[in-house]
Amino acid sequence: MSRPPTMEDVARAAGVSRSTVSRVFQGGGERVSPDAMIEVHEAATRLGYVHNLVASGLARRHGRQLGLLIRDATNPAYGHLHAEMNRAVEAAGRTLISVTAFRHDYGTAEVEGLNRLRGQRVAGIFVGTGVTAAEDLVETVTALPLMIVGRPNDHPLIESVSYDERAHGRRVAEEIAAAGHRRIAVLSAPLLYSRVFDLRIRSLLERCRELGVRTREVPLLPVEQGVVRALDTARDDGLSCIVCPVDYVALDLLRAAAERGVRIPEDVSTVGFDGISDGLDLIGLATVRLPVAEVAQEAVARMDDLLTRDQAGPDAPPVESPRTAADEEDPAGTGATYGQDSSGPDAAGGEGPTPQSPPRARHAVHAGQFLPGRTLGAPAELRRG
Incomplete structure (x- = not known):
């Protein structure tokens, strides 16, 4: 379409009248059924119509x-x-x-x-x-x-207020290095699974390289198998800490460690992210608390x-x-x-x-x-x- 789309174009694409499109955009959807409203918005999206x-x-x-x-x-x-x-x-x-x-x-x-x-x-x-x-x-x-x-975003057309996950990843790397760890395992997930996890882990890996901490990435998914893989990798490769991208994964790792007789932190340390769940202070999980x-x-x-x-x-x-x-x-x-x-x-x-x-x-x-x-x-x- 060489010209900008109009309300008439949206109406034809949605199979409704122009007055219906007008009520959706100019009248806030008054007297328009939810189904018709969705059809109009979907047609507007396809055509690139912006009211x-x-x-x-x-x-x-x-x-x-x-x-x-x-x-x-x-x-x-x-x-x-x-x-x-x-x-x-x-x-x-x-x-x-x-x-x-x-x-x-x-x-x-x-x-x-x-x-x-x-x-x-x-x-x-x-x-x-x-x-x-x-x-x-x-x-x-x-x-x-x-x-x-609450999630990473730098799109020039969408405003955002988010957690500083880049800073969080770097801070955890610094705490791990300060505790004396030099070879660690890092549970990582695909970007499609979570953009938040991806930014946390990428930032942590970057800071670890700067600090001279060697890292071994271990696939997280599925979580039940990922935490076991991490424990096995830490044992086989002599890694002293396992980084989890979120607290619920760290809790799964603690359960898997207990079942296998792996002592935390005597045999291997672990850290998480979020700091929201009740009872983390009783468990003593090292983590980052989000400023929700x-x-x-x-x-x-x-x-x-x-x-x-x-x-x-x-x-x-x-x-x-x-x-x-x-x-x-x-x-x-x-x-x-x-x-x-x-x-x-x-x-x-x-x-x-x-x-x-x-x-x-x-x-x-x-x-x-x-x-x-x-x-x-x-x-x-x-x-x-």
């Missing part, structure tokens, strides 16, 4: 209702994020509608979940999942403010900014948000770091976004806290020495 949200006033009429696409809530990290997002949204005087996409669906359930949220006429959507690529999210959501929460509440609170405040900008119009000055300068380290020590701001000259010294181009999205990351635990001890050779 002017400001002109329609959709954010103004339905701004109290926000959507959250969350990954498997049985994972404590996602369950805690779900609870904190609810708390932050309620504190802002809004309502949160959530849809859960279970793990191992590799993106299919996430796209379906986004379609269901759009059918609920939400004003904006938070995406708190770890699988679907940002490029696919942009194609799926055509007319709503979208924000990634801080991320949720900032994400909701940022969504307020996005909706306010949409209502004010394209020529209005950007709404002030705390510390949005490019690459600014948080001076107050909250652990927040910001990437490229959406206003002002770009990093190359050119002019900022023009009224005809979308503003560059802002990306904030919050670093968590390392929790020392009994599962990370000195290697056996150092204790004997």
Whole structure:
């Protein structure tokens, strides 16, 4: 199609009337069935139709209702994020509608979940999942403010407030090296399984190389077999520590070690990531605690900014948000770091976004806290020495 798609094009592709398409985009879906609404949005996605949200006033009429696409809530990290997002949204005087996409669906359930949220006429959507690529999210959501929460993201068109998983991976590597470990096993998973796991482990491996710590990657999946492989590899190759990409894997490793008579940390140490599950202090698991509440609170405040900008119009000055300068380290020590701001000259010294181009999205990351635990001890050779 040589010209930009119109409402008429969307109507023909969806098999509905133009007035139905107009009600979906300009009337917030009033008097439109959920099935018809999904058909219209899917047709708009296929054609590349993007509706002017400001002109329609959709954010103004339905701004109290926000959507959250969350990954498997049985994972404590996602369950805690779900609870904190609810708390932050309620504190802002809004309502949160959530849809859960279970793990191992590799993106299919996430796209379906986004379609269901759009059918609920939400004003904006938070995406708190770890699988679907940002490029696919942009194609799926055509007319709503979208924000990634709690996972790595650097897409120039999608705002995000996330955990600083790069810093977390590096911090764990430093703690392992400080304990005296020089040869370790690292459980790793494919990018498709979890972008969060991938960034944690890649950052850890990079920092280990800098510190002179030798690493042996062991395939994680399936988890029950992965932890056994890691224990066998550590025994056979004389490795003194096993890194798990998430706490629930570390717990599985502790169970497998107990069944085989492997002592933690006397025979081999282990560390995890997340620090959310109840009772970790009793177990003594060394891990990184995610700053879930801080991320949720900032994400909701940022969504307020996005909706306010949409209502004010394209020529209005950007709404002030705390510390949005490019690459600014948080001076107050909250652990927040910001990437490229959406206003002002770009990093190359050119002019900022023009009224005809979308503003560059802002990306904030919050670093968590390392929790020392009994599962990370000195290697056996150092204790004997």
